[in-house]
Amino acid sequence: MKFTPSHTNFELSPYTGLDRDSWIEAAQYLLAGIFNNIKDSEAPVVMPRYETEVTYPSKDAPLWRIKAEVFEGLCRSFFISAPLIHIKPDLELNGIGVREYYKKQVLYAVTKGEKNYVLNYSDMRELDKSGNPVAVYQQTVETAALVICLWLSKDEIWETYTQEEKDRIAAFLTDFAHANTVPQNWRLFNMLDMAFLYMNGYDIDEDIMRDHAQNILAYYAGDGWYRDGQSFDYYSCWAFNMYTAIWNEWYGYEKEPYIAQKFEDNSNELMKTYPMFFDRDGFTNMWGRSGIYRNAATSAFDGNLMMKNSSINPGLARRICSGSLLQFFSRDDFLWNGVPTLGFYGPFVPLVQGYSCAESPLWLAKALLCLHLPADHPFWTAREENGIWDQLKERETLVTTLNGPALCMANHEANGITELRTGKIVKHKEDAHGMWNYSKLVFNSKFPWESRPCEGVESQQYVITYLDEEGAKGLAANATFWHGEKADVLYRRQFFEYETETETHWRTALNIADFAVPYGIFRADKIRLFRRPVRITLGAFGFPDNGTEVIEKEKDGYKAVILKGHDHTGKEKQLAFTIMDGWDNIQIIKSTDTNPDSKNSIVLFADTRRNKQYGYEPYFLISQVITKESLDDFDENDIFPVKAIEYTDPQKCGGYGPVTITLKDGTVRTIDFDLMEGNLQL
Secondary structure, X not given: OOOOOOOOXXXXXXXXXXXXXXXXXXXXXXXXXXXXXXOOOOOOOOOOOOOOOOOOOOOOOOHHHHHHHHHHHHHHHHHHHHHHHHXXXXXXXXXXXXXXXXXXHHHHHHOOOOXXXXXXXXXXXXXXXXXXXXXXXXXXXHHHHHXXXXXXOOOOOHHHOOHHHHHHHHHHHHHHHOOOOOOOOOHHHHHHHHHHHHHOOOOOOHHHHHHHHHHXXXXXXXXXXXXXXXXXXXHHHHHHHHHHHHHHHHHHHHHOHHHHHHHHHHHHHHHHHHHHHOOOOOOOOOOOOOHHHHHHHHHHHHHHHHOOOOOOOXXXXXXXXXXXXXXXXXXXXXXXXXXXXXXXXXXXXXXOOOOOOOOHHHHHHHHHHHHHOOXXXXXXXXXXXOHHHHOOOOOOEEEEEEOOOOEEEEEEOOOOOEEEEEOOEEOOOOOXXXXXXXXXXXXXXXXXXXXXXXXXXXXXEEEEEEOOOOOOOOEEEEXXXXXXXXXXXXXXXXXXXXXXXXXXXXXXXXXXXXXXXXXXXXXEEEXXXXXXXXXXXXXXXOEEOOOOEEEEEEEOOEEEEEEEEEOOOOOEEEEEEEEOOOOOEEEEEEEEOOOOOOOEEEEEEEXXXXXXXXXXXXXXXXXXEEEEOXXXXXXXXXXXXXXXEEEOOOOOOOOOOOEEEEEOOOOEEEEOOOOHXXXXXX
């Protein structure tokens, strides 16, 4: 059952209708679904499970892994209940008093001998026979959620414990706080554990705290973004830019003012461009790992509002947060047995990762932490604003390029969609899941990424297949180097089968050059082959197939295929894929269980071959994908936008020299890969 608020206020919130009362309803809606799966006050938060092949715990999982699910369910559901408990301390769901339930279950979780005890760090090290000197465990993650929730419900739960009970919880937290952690965003979990202990009068090792804090600060890449391991993704927003705000309040401003100020400065830097990550409806793009956390990406706005000198416009922040909440909560496939699915919308196994369990999607409740802001806070009292979307001229696209994290957002006025292009990516050459999450050429806020529809084809990815190998499989690019933007063109390079053991000249690559047009992205990419014969394909976005009209067109020597249909919710969808120089044809694949929106989908893909080992054949692959949420026909000049393509070489293959593309609307873009070799960034 989808969420439909009974209370709306379109005067205060002209775009979404949601106000603080609506958000309270949404939180209770989500928590009620969870409690409907809890039989009594003694039962843990272990939810129904339909997926067992990818997620944990497996049937032969060790004890600590089984206990991790119990702790994950407790703490992540506590994210939802903690602000509600403060607002509605007498709340009952499924006949269970919510406040007393969490008060009891927290004690069970930290107390040896109790059935729902989740094991402390020392217990797990003792059970762990791996011999790994830097072993870490999922419970560390959840301790940070626990301390945040105890803080949010301080008066209702934490302060009602006896001193002995507080000491018992503190001892459990201390064991994790000073133990091993993963050297990326996990350091923040230990920092919050220690900060909570310090705030409540317990001893901590301040050198360990300082070491973690300086490392977190050192991960900063600019533009408000932190590097989390190799990759950039929403962890920068729902971890680095959320947890640092809480840490500042609890500890940093008092004990580490230099680091705290840097965290605040970085948060304010993020706010300059973070609103551009969301589309006109406030939708979050499906991009990066842990997509099951969905609108948790909006928690960075709450984090900024917690800083001493917040810079975000509160009316804009609430508009985006509410829009993203409705993106998911208003769908009838969002919940399975009352619990958010393991997917982006409905169940979608290609998105799911092995570190997740049935309760993991409850991490999206970080988006609901804004309920800790009092009713008179500007976040709740300011009138909704739509930022740049109300400022763009007709058919204008705002392009924002961030070189630090290698991110480029295109906000299209013509369709209200935001498209994201990314770089500085390295995944293992067999990690298809990682490539889907990070290596798509474009991520679209209204056309979420599709997994592989068939061998040799990927949506929004090039795939190469070596034709001189019998049974050869198609290869997608597993590394994307960033070059940056020049004269309104974004330059990147993708490698296929990239690995450090082999020099890149022995790997097929593509120099990527693309630029925004009113409804999408125009591509003018150049092949860099070391062997042939080879087949090359390029897929468009996956298209939800709930009855689709397919239209083929040709003009000016170019081909296009247009798809018209509806998504799972009945919303109108349209996509046009145009191929120009370098391609042979467009083909259609119908697929099942590869699209996060709908059971069935269609992927259009371009196809070509290069046969001569050292032949001077066309090097440029020129194409365009445009989309919108309307069945009204695209203007023909949008489908076939090119007036002229001018090559430097007389053979018009693009082997050397600039290529100038003139569009019918007067736009001129010159594609020039000269000196790209000297500035490729990872």
